[in-house]
Amino acid sequence: MMADQTLLFHLSDIHFGLEDDRALDWVMQEIAEKRPAAVAITGDLTMRARHREFDAATHWIRNLDVPVTVEVGNHDLPYFNLLERFTTPYKRFRGMLDLIDRELDLPGLAVVPLKTVRRWQPRWPWSHGWVTDKALQRTLAALDALPAGTRALVTCHHPLVEAGTRGRAWTRGGDKALAELAKRNILATLSGHVHDAFDIVAQTSNGPVRMIGAGTLSKRIRSTPPSFNELTWDGTTLKVCVRNIDDVPTEAMQISEVPEDAMPPRTPEEPVAPVHQVPRVDPPVH
Numbered sequence: 248m249m250a251d252q253t254l255l256f257h258l259s260d261i262h263f264g265l266e267d268d269r270a271l272d273w274v275m276q277e278i279a280e281k282r283p284a285a286v287a288i289t290g291d292l293t294m295r296a297r298h299r300e301f302d303a304a305t306h307w308i309r310n311l312d313v314p315v316t317v318e319v320g321n322h323d324l325p326y327f328n329l330l331e332r333f334t335t336p337y338k339r340f341r342g343m344l345d346l347i348d349r350e351l352d353l354p355g356l357a358v359v360p361l362k363t364v365r366r367w368q369p370r371w372p373w374s375h376g377w378v379t380d381k382a383l384q385r386t387l388a389a390l391d392a393l394p395a396g397t398r399a400l401v402t403c404h405h406p407l408v409e410a411g412t413r414g415r416a417w418t419r420g421g422d423k424a425l426a427e428l429a430k431r432n433i434l435a436t437l438s439g440h441v442h443d444a445f446d447i448v449a450q451t452s453n454g455p456v457r458m459i460g461a462g463t464l465s466k467r468i469r470s471t472p473p474s475f476n477e478l479t480w481d482g483t484t485l486k487v488c489v490r491n492i493d494d495v496p497t498e499a500m501q502i503s504e505v506p507e508d509a510m511p512p513r514t515p516e517e518p519v520a521p522v523h524q525v526p527r528v529d530p531p532v533h
Contacts, residue, residue, distance in 0.1 A: 252479055253355070254282075255285055255358075255477075256287070257286075257287050259290060259439025259463065260439045260464065262293065267466050316350070317343060318404045319340075333366055357393050359399050376403075387431070398432075400433065401436045402436075403436060406418065428456055435459045439461050442462055443471050443520055446487050461476045467509065469506070470524060471500050
């Protein structure tokens with residue numbers, strides 16, 4: 248990388264328990280060789296938040312040997328133990344608690360977290376996103392405290408899409424969050440959840456906000472092979488390259504709109520990436 252450029256890797260939806268070992272070995276090698284300034288992981292480290300899945304995730308992340316920030320995904324909250332889900336939902340992150348919702352300060356660039364996961368919500372399924380006022384205010388306060396001239400990326404698990412989404416898969420409070428983020432002139436939001444990459448612009452009452460999504464590094468693919476985003480910031484432009492083992496071009500890996508969920512598209516109106524690597528059967532959930 249040139250001295251005046253900042254390289255950031257954006258990973259998401261690794262889903263240990265159904266991880267793709269070949270993809271993870273490749274990503275580990277890419278990180279070791281390219282030495283990004285940081286790695287942002289936008290949630291769903293595990294499949295069912297089992298102890299053994301968290302142990303594997305912790306071991307892998309701790310061996311990256313670069314600064315890391317981690318968002319909590321809906322798959323990372325206790326799935327079978329409701330008492331733990333309600334009382335100590337982040338207990339199983341104990342091996343990496345210092346990485347959860349960690350703000351990163353890079354040269355001229357900050358990575359600021361926004362929580363979109365709730366242990367419960369008054370609708371079903373609980374896997375949907377929800378930006379509470381408290382979570383949003385925490386993020387806005389962090390953005391407002393940044394030094395003058397510092398640009399920011401906001402990391403969250405769920406895409407901040409509320410209106411215009413098919414079905415019920417909106418992120419409650421997403422429109423409000425995007426409108427407030429537009430006031431701060433952030434570079435983009437970084438998210439995961441849908442298992443396909445995207446790079447779209449959301450229009451808000453306060454102006455546009457760029458939304459960048461990463462694909463999955465698991466066996467639960469939607470319409471693209473396992474991938475991650477390589478982000479390059481030169482102080483003026485944020486470039487996105489969707490990296491994948493098959494060397495499919497970025498434009499062929501990105502969907503044009505946010506889908507309802509991470510399940511493979513089964514009807515004509517559902518967004519599909521141009522590479523169109525849709526699995527013949529729905530992925531396992533175990």
